[in-house]
Amino acid sequence: MTSALARERLAYRRSRARRSTAVAVVSTVVFAVAVGYGITHTPGWPRVQETFFSPAVAWQSLPSVLEGLWLNIRVLVVAEIGILVLGLAIASLRTLRGPVFFPLRALATGYVDLFRGVPLLIALYLIGFGVPALRLQGVPTDVAVLGTATLILIYSAYVAEVFRAGIESVHPSQRAAARSLGLSHRQSMRLVILPQAVRRVLPPLLNDFVALQKDVGLISVLGAVDAIRAAQIEAARTFNFTPYVVAGLLFVLLAIPTGRIADAAAARATRRQEGA
Amino acid sequence: MRKKPELFPNSEKVLELRGVHKRYGEATVLDGIDLRVDEGQVVTLIGASGSGKSTLLRCVNLLETVDDGEILLEGTDIADPRLKPGPAQQRMAIVFQSFNLFPHMTALQNVTLAPRVVHGLSAKEATERAHELLHRVGLDAFAGAYPDRLSGGQQQRVAIARALAVQPRLLLLDEITSALDPELVGEVLAIVRELARGSSTILMATHEMGFARQVSDHVVFLDGGRVCEDGPPERVLHDPTEDRTRQFLARVIAAGRLS
Numbered sequence: 001m002t003s004a005l006a007r008e009r010l011a012y013r014r015s016r017a018r019r020s021t022a023v024a025v026v027s028t029v030v031f032a033v034a035v036g037y038g039i040t041h042t043p044g045w046p047r048v049q050e051t052f053f054s055p056a057v058a059w060q061s062l063p064s065v066l067e068g069l070w071l072n073i074r075v076l077v078v079a080e081i082g083i084l085v086l087g088l089a090i091a092s093l094r095t096l097r098g099p100v101f102f103p104l105r106a107l108a109t110g111y112v113d114l115f116r117g118v119p120l121l122i123a124l125y126l127i128g129f130g131v132p133a134l135r136l137q138g139v140p141t142d143v144a145v146l147g148t149a150t151l152i153l154i155y156s157a158y159v160a161e162v163f164r165a166g167i168e169s170v171h172p173s174q175r176a177a178a179r180s181l182g183l184s185h186r187q188s189m190r191l192v193i194l195p196q197a198v199r200r201v202l203p204p205l206l207n208d209f210v211a212l213q214k215d216v217g218l219i220s221v222l223g224a225v226d227a228i229r230a231a232q233i234e235a236a237r238t239f240n241f242t243p244y245v246v247a248g249l250l251f252v253l254l255a256i257p258t259g260r261i262a263d264a265a266a267a268r269a270t271r272r273q274e275g276a
Numbered sequence: 277m278r279k280k281p282e283l284f285p286n287s288e289k290v291l292e293l294r295g296v297h298k299r300y301g302e303a304t305v306l307d308g309i310d311l312r313v314d315e316g317q318v319v320t321l322i323g324a325s326g327s328g329k330s331t332l333l334r335c336v337n338l339l340e341t342v343d344d345g346e347i348l349l350e351g352t353d354i355a356d357p358r359l360k361p362g363p364a365q366q367r368m369a370i371v372f373q374s375f376n377l378f379p380h381m382t383a384l385q386n387v388t389l390a391p392r393v394v395h396g397l398s399a400k401e402a403t404e405r406a407h408e409l410l411h412r413v414g415l416d417a418f419a420g421a422y423p424d425r426l427s428g429g430q431q432q433r434v435a436i437a438r439a440l441a442v443q444p445r446l447l448l449l450d451e452i453t454s455a456l457d458p459e460l461v462g463e464v465l466a467i468v469r470e471l472a473r474g475s476s477t478i479l480m481a482t483h484e485m486g487f488a489r490q491v492s493d494h495v496v497f498l499d500g501g502r503v504c505e506d507g508p509p510e511r512v513l514h515d516p517t518e519d520r521t522r523q524f525l526a527r528v529i530a531a532g533r534l535s
Contacts, residue, residue, distance in 0.1 A: 176339050177376035181390035181442060182366035191389065195380045 054242045061234035061243035068230030069250050072216045075148050075226070079216065080209060082152035087159030092189065094164055108160070115157035120218060124150050128222035144226075147219030155212055162204050166197030206262035210255050217251065227251070283363060286351030288315045290446050290477045291336065296345035296355075298331055298501075305331045307501035308345070313446065313479050318472045320488045320509070321481040323498035324524060329481035330373070332498070333450045336479065337370045350445065366394060369439035370448040373455050375431040377423040383410065383434045384419040387441045395442060402441075409437040413467050429460030436467055447471070449480035485528055489513050497521045 002010075039045065093101075093108040115123070127150045132141040140146065170193050178188035220229035227247045234243035291313040298306035306328050313319045321329040334340045336347055338354060338361040347355040354364040377386050387406035391397040397405070410419055413433040423431050432452055439447060449468065453461040465487050472478060472491040482488055488495060489509045496506040497518070505518040516522050 173372065173374060173376045174378065176334075177372065177378070179361070180337050180339060180365060180368075180370045181438070182362060182394040183390065184362060187393050191393065192378055196378075199380065 050240075052241050052245055054240055057234075057238050057240045057242040058246050060238070061231065061246055064230045064234060065227050065243055065247050065250065068225055068227035069247070069254075071144060071224065071226045073254075075144060075151070075216045075219060076213060079148050079151040079155070080212060082148070083155045083159050083212070084205075086152060086156035088163055088194075090156060090160035091163035091167060092194075094160070095167055095189065097185070112157045112160055115154050116161070118154070120150070120154050120215060121221065123154055124218060124221055127153075128219075143222035144219060144224045147216075147222050147224055151212065151215065151219070155208065155215075158208055159205065162201050162208065163197065165204075166201035167193055169200055170196045203262055203266035206258060206265055210258050210262065213255050213258065214251055217247075284350035284352050284367065287445070289348070290315050290317075290350060291479060292346075292348040293332075293336075294346040294348070296332070296335065296347060297343045298328075298335055298340065299343050305501050306335065306342070309498075309501070309503060311496060311503065311506075313477060315477055316475050317493045318476075318478045318480070318491050319494045319496060320492040321479070321496050321498055322483075322485065322488060322512075322524075323504075324527075327498040328501040329498055330450050333370065333448045333479065333481055336446075337368060337448055338365055339370075366442065367444060368446040368448060369442050369444035370450060371432070371435050371439050371452045373451040375423070375428070375435045375455070377431055377435055377438070379423050382420050382422055383415060383426070383437075386423070386434055387438045390438070390442045405441060406437070409440050410434070412440075412470075413437050414463070427460060428456045429463045432456065432460075432464050433467060436464070440471075445477065447476055447478045447480075449478060449482070451481050451483065453482070453484060483528075485513060485525070497524065499524070 040049075042048075090108045090111060093104045094112075096105055124147060128143055128146045131139060131146055167189075174192055174196065175188055178192040179185075183191065217226060217228040220226050220232070223229070225233070227250060228244075231243035231247040235241055289312070291311070293309050293311040296306050296309040296311075297304070309328075309332060311319070311332075321332065323329055331340065335342050335355075336349075341357070342355050345355065346353045349364055349367060352359070352364075354361070377383075378389070381389065384403065384406050387409060388399070388402040391402040391405060392399060407416070407419065410416055413436055415430060415433055415437070418426060418430060418434075423434070426434065432455075436452075452468070453464050456464065461484070465484065468478075468480075469487075469491055492509045494506065495509045495512040497504045497512060497516070497520075499520045505512055505516055505521045512521065513525065516525065
């Protein structure tokens with residue numbers, strides 16, 4: 001079995017580990033107390049506590065903010081699906097070779113330049129207020145729908161670039177191997193390149209997804225009653241900012257699981273790259 | 277209207293190169309190569325690194341375009357840019373120095389991919405053929421394994437099975453043992469030896485001179501993008517007429533690669 005030497009070393013390592021944990025706990029507590037003390041002893045704290053952290057207002061506003069958040073979640077799901085489809089389509093267009101496809105390639109490049117450059121707020125105003133003003137038959141005027149469409153348009157430009165980076169990170173020898181077996185360009189992309197590319201870009205894609213989770217709140221500028229809009233209405237009714245804090249906390253809670261999933265995916269990708 | 281010429285009419289003369297040139301910018305990599313591989317023959321390219329062996333194989337496989345000359349595959353000039361590369365590529369297969377297995381597929385999926393999607397075999401037929409081939413390369417037990425779980429030698433054997441699965445008229449082997457640890461070279465060469473004894477038509481590049489002597493019908497020594505000397509393996513490897521060949525072989529012997 002283990003020698004006395006090995007047992008002694010193990011005991012030493014364990015004692016060091018216990019010591020590290022203790023130091024971490026103490027330093028965290030000291031830090032939290034210092035920050036808490038600093039904030040609660042500012043001259044304006046009593047007023048801030050009353051306007052931003054009123055438990056009564058928080059409890060009162062929670063139902064309508066939650067109802068608003070449900071709209072955010074629905075918009076998030078629909079937008080994310082649309083973004084993945086459109087982003088992948090644009091990235092694939094940009095990889096097409098041959099002069100016939102020049103217009104498509106140029107279009108895809110122009111799309112990315114335009115929608116990655118335009119501020120989300122401006123795009124929301126233009127589409128959210130401009131499209132209904134056209135009074136076209138059959139085109140939806142619901143601000144939630146138009147807001148979702150805008151998010152899809154903007155985020156697809158980012159996600160397309162993430163996909164493209166993934167596609168270009170697959171070594172050319174993989175394409176050579178696929179082509180040498182007689183696979184066409186489309187078959188090579190679909191069966192060989194894309195599956196590898198998507199696996200590699202999963203962590204950055206999830207990162208964009210977390211960013212989208214917050215940005216769905218911006219559809220409130222169009223008047224859609226989402227969590228932020230609901231908080232705004234509550235705040236105006238009660239003359240108290242606590243509903244914003246409630247909405248903010250709910251968004252954070254929403255982002256935490258996605259963040260953990262993103263971390264796990266990144267760790268898994270690293271493990272795979274190292275060959276496990 | 278001009279009648280479309282029949283594709284690949286001459287099945288005996290599998291490959292013929294006439295005056296093939298390839299340049300990368302200023303550098304001339306292939307400087308007028310003439311070469312012939314008949315049905316059932318094993319032709320081996322030898323030469324120093326940078327002599328154009330790999331480039332030649334990649335040009336034949338249409339992974340690179342040539343700047344001048346003809347590449348006749350069974351009588352059809354496949355270097356003609358008017359022809360699509362697909363039909364020609366479907367008639368040959370290449371095994372790369374760095375294996376290039378698809379890492380997201382199991383060994384079995386690597387082997388069945390092209391038969392299924394290019395050659396229209398049913399999943400069942402393709403799987404049967406793949407199991408047969410994996411058995412032939414001694415990897416029955418690894419059909420479900422992903423490439424990163426296999427040793428270099430095992431990966432290269434899967435790559436050979438993948439190449440054979442499309443039943444190529446011409447098999448191209450590009451220094452397939454160069455990336456392997458010395459103790460793994462034997463298992464890969466044994467399979468090629470088996471193929472060479474059978475009816476396979478093979479054009480390969482190698483640094484393993486002993487192996488080249490055993491399996492080749494014809495050896496071609498490339499130097500500076502030209503065919504410097506060619507002939508039967510005994511003569512080219514043991515009694516070369518060209519000084520360049522002698523110098524090259526002397527260096528190889530000094531490195532301990534000629535057994």
